[in-house]
Amino acid sequence: MTEPAAKPSALFQNYGRSDVCFVRGEGVYLSDSQGRSYLDAFAGVAVSTLGHGHPRLTQAISTQAAALLHCSNYYTVSQQEDLGRAIVDAAFPGRVLFCNSGTEANEAAYKLLRLWGNLQHGGKKTRIIAFQNGFHGRTMGSLSVTANPKYREPFAPLAACEFLPYGDVAALDAAFANASDIAGVFVEPIQGEGGVIVPPAGFFARLRDLCSKHQALLVVDEIQTGFARTGRLFCHQHEGITPDIMTMAKGLGGGVPIGAVLATEAVASLMKPGMHGTTFGGNPLACAAGLAVIGEITKPGFVASVAARGEQLRSGLIALTGAGKVRGRGLLIGVQLAEEPATLVKAARDEGLIVGPSGNNTLRIAPPLIISAAQIDELLEKLGRALKRV
Ligand SMILES: Cc1ncc(COP(=O)(O)O)c(C=O)c1O
Numbered sequence: 001m002t003e004p005a006a007k008p009s010a011l012f013q014n015y016g017r018s019d020v021c022f023v024r025g026e027g028v029y030l031s032d033s034q035g036r037s038y039l040d041a042f043a044g045v046a047v048s049t050l051g052h053g054h055p056r057l058t059q060a061i062s063t064q065a066a067a068l069l070h071c072s073n074y075y076t077v078s079q080q081e082d083l084g085r086a087i088v089d090a091a092f093p094g095r096v097l098f099c100n101s102g103t104e105a106n107e108a109a110y111k112l113l114r115l116w117g118n119l120q121h122g123g124k125k126t127r128i129i130a131f132q133n134g135f136h137g138r139t140m141g142s143l144s145v146t147a148n149p150k151y152r153e154p155f156a157p158l159a160a161c162e163f164l165p166y167g168d169v170a171a172l173d174a175a176f177a178n179a180s181d182i183a184g185v186f187v188e189p190i191q192g193e194g195g196v197i198v199p200p201a202g203f204f205a206r207l208r209d210l211c212s213k214h215q216a217l218l219v220v221d222e223i224q225t226g227f228a229r230t231g232r233l234f235c236h237q238h239e240g241i242t243p244d245i246m247t248m249a250k251g252l253g254g255g256v257p258i259g260a261v262l263a264t265e266a267v268a269s270l271m272k273p274g275m276h277g278t279t280f281g282g283n284p285l286a287c288a289a290g291l292a293v294i295g296e297i298t299k300p301g302f303v304a305s306v307a308a309r310g311e312q313l314r315s316g317l318i319a320l321t322g323a324g325k326v327r328g329r330g331l332l333i334g335v336q337l338a339e340e341p342a343t344l345v346k347a348a349r350d351e352g353l354i355v356g357p358s359g360n361n362t363l364r365i366a367p368p369l370i371i372s373a374a375q376i377d378e379l380l381e382k383l384g385r386a387l388k389r390v
Helices: 055-067 078-090 102-120 140-144 149-155 169-178 203-213 235-239 284-297 302-321 342-350 373-389
Strands: 022-026 029-032 037-040 095-099 127-131 162-164 182-187 217-221 245-248 259-263 326-329 332-336 356-358 362-365
Touching (some): 055 284, 078 095, 078 259, 102 140, 102 182, 140 149, 162 169, 169 203, 302 326, 302 332
Parallel strands (some): 127 162, 182 217
Antiparallel strands (some): 029 037, 095 259, 245 259, 356 362
């Protein structure tokens, strides 16, 4: 059994970490180095789609590791072809580019907006729009389209981006009043880091219309919301719109690092050989994991069961905390608190429940999507006890 690292740590201190060290996982449960068991209702920030130690995922990874771990993108990678096809089939027609993380997927999307402006529109489309309170990652391009000053300011100067209030149709209309220079818009279908904010009905339809009318690309960031998390395969499907570009990561690999971009043919075809790439992007191991995850979540009944468990969780939380405080869709749920969630997160952990924070004093609950009805009841019971403590 691995013991937690002895202090002093040799690591950068860029995370506010707890001393708890998980050493094993099974289904929705985690065990720590002291032998304590926890119900995991955070899934490593919406990553462990199939929970821990899922037989199909474990088998896929070990079989692939034994056959071939890695080869370069100078050669055909059949697992990449298969996973690309599976993503297109689950989402919308286009082509897929693989990378290793969410922020890298958004970097590639950012570069596609530049190609759109430069190659397709003679350098005339340079403006990029994103939303206040949004989050798209920590590398310089993704950070440029992330609004939160806490993340941005230490790393200024960043590339220019215009931030509009999320969900505000009037602000959209105003920004697009003079729109010939807008290259594209980055948007989350639910703001996951910003407090689990669901946009009002009609916002996405209007955004889609405006982007289409003005030939601006709509980039939908499904990094947190994708792969059945919200009770549809992709969250934008609730809105009845189709993006030009969709970025993905987190839940796709079920715990193995992988990111991806899906873009329509018109956009993807702007990226010519040699223009972009990454050594590990779409390596056989990561793609084998992605194929196992997609294979499971596209089984008949899987997505419907996420939606049903989400409803059960939502009504249980409303009973615990009162109406008006519970937001989200499917198994991505936020509970509005009066203060920062750290105290409640700790109290829940003491009760054997892992939950996490989100922005704006919000508690975030995002369990593995395989969670059962009885386990949702257990989650609610543990959270109820933690709420009584704080
Ligand atoms: C919506 C969204 N976009 C991008 C990212 C960045 O992904 P990664 O941490 O894999 O770089 C995140 C991570 O939380 C996210 O929630």
